[in-house]
Amino acid sequence: MPAEKLSQPRLGQLGAYPFERLKRLFEGHKPNPELVHIDAGAGEPRLPLPAFTKELLNRHLDGFSRYPTTRGGDELRQAIAAWLMRRYDLQYVDPVTQVLSANGTREALFAVAHALVNPEACCGNGKKPYVLMPNPMYQIYLGAAITSGAAPYLMPCTRENGFAPELDAVPDDVWADTAMVYVCSPSNPTGWIADAGYYSRLLELADKHDFYVLADECYSEIYWDTPPVGLLGVARSLGREDFSRCLVFNSLSKRSALPGLRSGLIAGDAELISRFAKLRSYTGPATPIPLQMVAAAAWSDETHVQKHLEIYRQSLAAFFDAYAQGSPPAGSFFVWLPVEDEEMFAVAAFEQQAVTVLPGSYLGATDRDGSNSGAGYIRAALINGPEKAAELALRLKAVRV
Numbered sequence: 001m002p003a004e005k006l007s008q009p010r011l012g013q014l015g016a017y018p019f020e021r022l023k024r025l026f027e028g029h030k031p032n033p034e035l036v037h038i039d040a041g042a043g044e045p046r047l048p049l050p051a052f053t054k055e056l057l058n059r060h061l062d063g064f065s066r067y068p069t070t071r072g073g074d075e076l077r078q079a080i081a082a083w084l085m086r087r088y089d090l091q092y093v094d095p096v097t098q099v100l101s102a103n104g105t106r107e108a109l110f111a112v113a114h115a116l117v118n119p120e121a122c123c124g125n126g127k128k129p130y131v132l133m134p135n136p137m138y139q140i141y142l143g144a145a146i147t148s149g150a151a152p153y154l155m156p157c158t159r160e161n162g163f164a165p166e167l168d169a170v171p172d173d174v175w176a177d178t179a180m181v182y183v184c185s186p187s188n189p190t191g192w193i194a195d196a197g198y199y200s201r202l203l204e205l206a207d208k209h210d211f212y213v214l215a216d217e218c219y220s221e222i223y224w225d226t227p228p229v230g231l232l233g234v235a236r237s238l239g240r241e242d243f244s245r246c247l248v249f250n251s252l253s254k255r256s257a258l259p260g261l262r263s264g265l266i267a268g269d270a271e272l273i274s275r276f277a278k279l280r281s282y283t284g285p286a287t288p289i290p291l292q293m294v295a296a297a298a299w300s301d302e303t304h305v306q307k308h309l310e311i312y313r314q315s316l317a318a319f320f321d322a323y324a325q326g327s328p329p330a331g332s333f334f335v336w337l338p339v340e341d342e343e344m345f346a347v348a349a350f351e352q353q354a355v356t357v358l359p360g361s362y363l364g365a366t367d368r369d370g371s372n373s374g375a376g377y378i379r380a381a382l383i384n385g386p387e388k389a390a391e392l393a394l395r396l397k398a399v400r401v
Contacts, residue, residue: 017139025347047385056297070281080101111144117149153170156367178209186331188218189360322393342377352400
């Protein structure tokens with residue numbers, strides 16, 4: 001059979017995922033055997049499980065004998081809707097029409113582009129519709145845009161612009177052909193946070209140019225000072241009680257330090273939820289019922305979230321006290337540190353200090369001018385508590401390239 005019949009050209013446009021690239025980078029290199037390895041490469045929280053987790057799992061084990069619904073059970077969606085109303089001062093969120101459960105948010109953030117992007121609706125002369133995203137970014141956005149038949153449009157986030165994806169830097173002809181925009185707030189990897197004015201301006205552009213706004217808010221409960229605003233909260237303040245054009249994504253992976261639970265939410269515009277639910281009825285994995293019961297409890301409890309937040313704040317403070325330069329990000333548990341050459345630094349940190357960090361360019365993509373906004377940085381995750389955060393800082397300071 002001819003090779004072209006065996007390949008998927010859109011999939012072929014994707015590079016290796018960042019952690020596969022890191023694995024290849026480290027081939028042939030060994031960590032310093034005299035030190036205990038610190039893995040600061042992945043954003044996988046390593047904090048104690050919420051106290052109710054084991055008891056609820058044991059109580060609902062018989063749920064593994066039943067198929068769960070893709071949309072999520074009533075109890076879980078009600079808990080999600082109630083949390084959204086409390087957290088963002090919303091008048092009402094309908095758990096039936098405005099909420100979906102997700103197996104984490106990676107799958108949801110990827111699949112949503114396939115539900116909302118029509119690659120044939122735009123734009124004349126064989127052009128593809130645009131999907132806008134920050135650069136650097138969570139690489140799922142890039143993969144979603146490409147495989148859905150859209151053209152990724154990168155919004156450089158640099159030290160010079162405060163790591164904000166600048167809306168006014170996007171030309172009108174790009175806005176006119178835009179299908180949807182990914183916003184990550186607080187940002188992975190830079191820690192930038194969108195304010196109400198940013199979301200308001202974006203919604204104004206969405207109405208003018210007919211596109212959708214997708215807010216990845218997975219780090220919403222990890223912040224240095226003030227709780228971040230959310231897209232749905234800003235929409236309500238503008239009188240958009242139906243959250244038109246808006247979808248938000250959040251997860252228990254970061255908020256509750258339950259990455260292995262694979263439980264997240266999708267909420268917003270009921271019409272977009274309906275379209276996405278139809279796609280997910282074919283492709284979306286359903287969260288097992290016992291895990292849904294744990295998730296419902298986690299969305300309903302703030303005590304463990306506040307404990308985690310305090311640990312993250314202590315970790316950030318300990319890191320920057322020891323590192324003696326820079327300051328904590330506004331949001332997330334990542335530090336985004338400038339270096340001369342990010343790949344050389346990552347290898348040196350691994351060999352000399354038994355530390356794994358992620359080169360920033362692996363979280364970016366080559367832009368229109370040939371640059372990668374992630375180049376010249378490394379990302380380190382503070383996920384092991386304050387003591388390890390301080391040790392990580394000292395080890396990174398000792399790296400010699």
